[in-house]
Amino acid sequence: MxxxxxxxxxxxxxxxxxxxxxxxxxxxxxxxxxxxxxxxxxxxxxxxxxxxxxxxxxxxxxxxxxxxxxxxxxxxxxxxxxxxxxxxxxxxxxxxxxxxxxxxxxxxxxxxxxxxxxxxxxxxxxxxxxxxxxxxxxxxxxxxxxxxxxxxxxxxxxxxxxxxxxxxxxxxxxxxxxxxxxxxxxxxxxxxxxxxxxxxxxxxxxxxxxxxxxxxxxxxxxxxxxxxxxxxxxxxxxxxxxxxxxxxxxxxxxxxxxxxxxxxxxxxxxxxxxxxxxxxxxxxxxxxxxxxxxxxxxxxxxxxxxxxxxxxxxxxxxxxxxxxxxxxxxxxxxxxxxxxxxxxxxxxxxxxxxxxxxxxxxxxxxxxxxxxxxxxxADDQVKIGGRRIELGEVEANVAALDGVYNSAVAVQTLPSTDKVLVGYVSPDDGVTLNVQEMRERLAEVMPAALVPRIHVMDELPIRTSGKVDKKALPWPLPASVDAVGMTETEQWVAEAWVEVLGLDVPGKDADFFELGGSSLAAASLIARLRERVPTIAVRDLYDHPRLETLASLIDDITRTSQTAIRERSVSPVPGATRLAQTLLMVPVMTLKAATAVTWVAIAANVLGLTELSWSWLAAAFVVLCTPFGRIPIGALGARLIRGRIAPGTYQRGGVKHVRLWAAERWLAASGAMNISSANASKITARMLGNTVGKDVDMHAFAPVTGLATIGEGAAIEPGVDLSGYWLDGDELHVGEVSIGPGARVGTRSTLMPGTEIREGAHVEAGSTVTGVKPVKKHARWAGSPARKKGRSKQRFPDEAPPRRPLWAFIYGLTSLLLAALPALAALAGAAATVGLARLANTQSVWGLLLFAPVGGLVYIGLGLVLTWCGVRLAQLGVRPGVFPVRSLHGWTLWTVTRLMDDARTRYFPVYAGQATPVWLRLLGAHIGDNAEVSTAVVVPKLTEVRDGAFLADDTLVGTYEIGGGWIRTDQATVGKRSFVGNSGIVAPGRKLAKQSLVAVLSASPKKSKAGSNWWGSPPERMRRVEVEAAGEETYKPSAALRRKRGVVETLRLLAPMTQAVLAALFAAIVVSLLQGIGFWTYLLGGLVWMGVGVLAVLSAVVAKWVLVGTQRADEHPLYSWYVWLNELQDQFIEVVAAPWFFNWAAGSGEMNLALRALGVKIGPGAWVESYWFPETDLCVVGRGATVGPGTVVQTHLFQDRVMSLDTVTIADSATLGPHSVSLPGSVIGDGATVGPGSLVMRGDDVPANTVWQGNPVEPR
CATH class of the missing domain: 3.40.50.12780 (ANL, N-terminal domain)
Structure with missing residues (x-):
């Protein structure tokens, strides 16, 4: 062709x-x-x-x-x-x-x-x-x-x-x-x-x-x-x-x-x-x-x-x-x-x-x-700003103006590169032309885009042909500022106008757009003004086009904040409240210890160390170690402690608040919240006073307030906060939470007090519903704060799936079996400890402490083997698709997810290290070379993490979605050298392209391009500056560096060994008490637990100060001693101090004392319900401040495999709401509030006495 x-x-x-x-x-x-x-x-x-x-x-x-x-x-x-x-x-x-x-x-x-x-x-x-x-x-x-x-x-x-x-x-x-x-x-x-x-x-x-x-x-x-x-x-x-x-x-x-x-x-x-x-x-x-x-x-x-x-x-x-x-x-x-x-x-x-x-x-x-x-x-048509303009139309209107003898219109270019129309006119004999009146007359008959600026000349240049010589028309036009009576700011603004417009500014009453200013000229002007006033916006110019009013606005901006100020006084938590909390912790911890005391008593009887009644022990086992006793004791006890509570606002540290706090502690101590069955969650919820309809799939914890209503067939995914209350300064906000029939709430969402999600509606994963407006029927909301995004999508079949009662029994039985796996590993660890003690002919029960570290290693090893067996067997039934929750596929998917979620807590030393990719590959995941994975929750068979990718703490990759009795999953992929930040979500079916980034507390997009970067919820594109670091210390470590890192990470086993020693100490004390006072030991178990908890905190404090000393703002590549040792000291917090102390002390004065010992600067009367302060020396929590549950005071980021550290300050009386993250370099000012589910960006400074919320935060 x-x-x-x-x-x-x-x-x-x-x-x-x-x-x-x-x-x-x-x-x-x-x-x-x-x-x-x-x-x-x-x-x-x-x-x-x-x-x-x-x-x-x-x-x-x-x-x-x-x-x-x-x-x-x-x-x-x-x-x-x-x-x-x-x-x-x-x-x-x-x-x-x-x-x-x-x-x-x-x-x-x-x-x-x-x-x-x-x-x-x-x-x-x-x-x-x-x-x-x-x-x-x-x-x-x-x-x-x-x-x-x-x-x-x-x-x-x-x-x-x-x-x-x-x-x-x-x-x-x-x-x-x-x-x-x-x-x-x-x-x-x-x-x-x-x-x-x-x-x-x-x-x-x-x-x-x-x-x-x-x-x-x-x-x-x-x-x-x-x-x-x-x-x-x-x-x-x-x-x-x-x-x-x-x-x-x-x-x-x-x-x-x-x-x-x-x-x-x-x-x-x-x-x-x-x-x-x-x-x-x-x-x-x-x-x-x-x-x-x-x-x-x-x-x-x-x-x-x-x-x-x-x-x-x-x-x-x-x-x-x-x-x-x-x-x-x-x-x-x-x-x-x-x-x-x-x-x-x-x-x-x-x-x-x-x-x-x-x-x-x-x-x-x-x-x-x-x-x-x-x-x-080919003719006189021109285009300005994309609009086609025929100069003939403009010239005809200019020529028709009264007093004009000759005229021409030309397109000229401003210093701002903007193209403008200029009308050149010469007057009739004896006529004085008024430029302002001429433009006003043209504006009456022409669109604004066609009205030219006017320049008056004695006569226009003429060619020999008799036509105007447009090339000889003057440009730029002479320009000056009439500064008479102007303030300093007005003169500065006027000079900027001259630079941009290239014409005279006649005085302070001049109007930018009447002088011929266009959108491009406006943008150019604002760029100049922002050199002195960074917060001024182009829309400010449109709202204040007169020079005098614009200058006045600039003066106001430089004097005052543009964010509304809220004046309030926040009272620190009183000493009487702290005393009440300490006293209430005794019965709470007594309940917590009772389960452990029962196991120790049974072991002591078997070993002949005690001669307790087996019938009493059997009764204690049923009541304290099985769901048949733990659920009613936990739920009904919490309900009794809580008392009657109605929606409203209460004083922080007041009677209502302390009772609610104690009720949550009691429910957690009972172990009822650790029973993973959805049916158990519904039973617990109802016992607490909540209303739960039939055929509800409830994979989240029940609210202790009893103020939740969950309609028939609703679905609540794991990690959803249904609590219905939160602390803002010294105010406790409590409200109802209503979830309509057939509604769906995505994983890791937060439902604030007053939330109403109506029939068939869908809240996407990672959203925060504020409760200000109801989520209407069949609507789909997403984001933090959540907003309407359209109608609920048809991700599941319309017809109801079969819900055979047999599957409810199977799920309940499976939850017992899943709980038995770590118990079996612990039993093996205990047996190893006792066996070694007997081989050494140790006569005293205290001799168990010498051999407990070996028991700790056995516990970790066998626990991993049992988890591997459970995951590999269950995954035989896992494949992408949509299945009934009550089916083989639904059951296997739920089982795998529960095992994986539990493993990252119980076997923490294996995570966030070089062993993690190996462990996940053994479980069936496709993990590429040189990938880094922290405490991620994945379905291994459906997860692909490609070469050089990085999954930070608490990431969620794939897993499942539920709705209408159905469960859905799909393959999830993280591309080559991509990064998913702390608490980031890569939903089922999503594929994050190579060299992309999902920021902290952010979601991956449905579609992404290579090299794209995402932040917030819903995800938005962001600009990212890479940190320079030596390749050997980031993406291409030498074999020697890998070996050194491996040695340090092997030392992580010291944490579970220490945990085992403390468990042996607890057991030895309990056995001694059982030998002396029998079943009365149950009354002292809480005090024993609390005493061991103090030792657990001290071990973490010693590890921190010995291994890393004082932490400072700095940058460290992944393959550096600082990073490895920092991770090692964190093992003692997560593995030792958290289960013995932090998990039970949230919000108490003892919590603050422990965090201070670790290096956190906490002012008097602060309320802190999170221990996630990664680099404690870089954290400041002011007097009377509030840090909500599930919150991370994130003092480091791991972009481009470089650990960048900086301080985070939560000032006096400030609030960082539940499930929020405040990134390095951020400051939450005095009395400021950051609401639930929020992300405070790196280096952000939330002004004092203001209210912000969102991902990322914005004024509310």
């Missing part, structure tokens, strides 16, 4: 036109395929099902009011709102064409457009206004030959030209683009499309239908934001935009990292530079589109690549392109529209060759091997 033939195939493509249909057909197809997906999100989400229902209602109402079929309806509404788009769609659904006018355009232009179009009605912000009501008619579908929109473009005579486009042409345009973009990963419900263009601009049609043609979500942006440059970039990230169609000028304003989340970038409307392509095309699909309004938005397109020539590409399927002899581009095919003016239509769409109609564009192009290259305009 010749080159010419090849080019013709790519230019003449009308025979490939997509099948006929209407835009409404396209919308209905998307709604049918994705009814629950978000269709519009302007702060509130409207799903496709809701959208179709709403426009059907409105369209029927329009026809009932008398809007005729095939009529024309004007649209003039505020941008950035769903109402604008509902009006457009309703109009088309009613079988009419919409005629848009920008809300900011002058009334005279609107009257001209609506008059020329002869509209029958007009949509405004107040509703529908009928101009020519007809007889009511029933609703009917539009046909492909009906007009769908009429858009007016600039006219050379000064009068706008109306262009009508049929559904056939518009739908063909949508379907043709669908054949071009993102063919490897087509657009879909997970994509979010920016809607930032005026609907009076035909490119807005591309925005709308990029979303609605693929089941994606249209996200309108406020007009003030769209006009900005620097501020729109961060907004794209916050709103999770993935698709942008814009003009090159605007795209050029955004920093490259602002587009990291954009996978499809389309530019058009004006020439795209090679520099912009080279900067933005890498890492995403970038397309350059070309097309006049007269040929339905786009006629050709080219995919852009860095370093490759920029062209306008080849014809879309259905379009024909020809180059006339003079180089003008001519368009034919399915996309041809028509002018409302028949004469204009006949002129511009005249036949050409064998084409019945052809549109002559006025653009000159040349043919290249890469497509058509744009050369320039």
């Amino acid at each position: 010749s080159s010419s033939d090849s080019h013709n195939e790519q230019l003449l493509r009308s025979h490939l036109a997509p099948p006929e249909r209407t835009l409404i057909d396209i919308l209905h197809a998307s709604a049918a395929e994705h009814p629950g997906a978000a269709a519009i999100d302007d702060g509130d989400v409207l799903t496709y099902a809701e959208l179709v229902d709403e426009i059907d209602k409105r369209a029927a109402d329009m026809r009932a009011q008398g809007v005729p079929y095939k009529g024309r309806v004007g649209i003039r509404m505020t941008s950035g709102t769903r109402e604008l788009y509902l009006a457009i769609l309703s109009t088309m659904r009613a079988g009419c064409a919409y005629v848009p006018v920008d809300a900011d355009d002058p009334d005279e232009r609107a009257e001209t457009v609506f008059g020329e179009a002869d509209v029958d009605a007009i949509w405004t912000d107040e509703g529908l206004r009928l101009l020519k009501p007809a007889e009511p008619t029933p609703l009917s579908e539009p046909t492909p030959d009906d007009d769908c929109w009429i858009i007016f473009t600039s006219g050379s005579t000064g009068k706008p030209k109306g262009v009508a486009v049929t559904h056939r042409s518009a739908a063909a345009f949508v379907d043709a683009e669908a054949r071009l973009f993102c063919q490897d990963e087509p657009l879909g419900p997970e994509d979010r499309v920016l809607a930032g263009l005026s609907v009076a601009f035909d490119a807005s049609c591309e925005e709308m239908w990029l979303a609605w043609g693929h089941g994606a979500c249209l996200v309108p942006a406020p007009r003030a934001l769209v006009r900005s440059g620097q501020d729109l970039g961060p907004w794209l990230i916050r709103r999770d935009i993935t698709v942008v169609s814009t003009v090159p000028t605007l795209a050029g304003l955004w920093p490259k990292e602002a587009l990291d989340n954009i996978r499809l970038l389309i530019v058009g409307g004006e020439a795209c530079s090679q520099e912009l392509t080279d900067r933005l095309a890498d890492g995403r699909e970038m397309w350059n589109t070309y097309g006049p309004t007269e040929a339905t938005v786009v006629a050709s397109a080219a995919q852009l690549h860095p370093g490759k020539p920029v062209t306008i590409g080849w014809a879309l399927d259905g379009w024909d392109l020809k180059i006339a002899d003079d180089g003008e581009l001519v368009i034919g095919g399915v996309g041809l529209a028509r002018y409302l003016d028949p004469e204009k239509d006949a002129e511009k769409y005249a036949p050409m060759g064998d084409w019945d109609r052809a549109y002559r564009t006025g653009d000159h192009v040349r043919l290249t091997d890469d497509g058509l290259a744009f050369v320039g305009r």
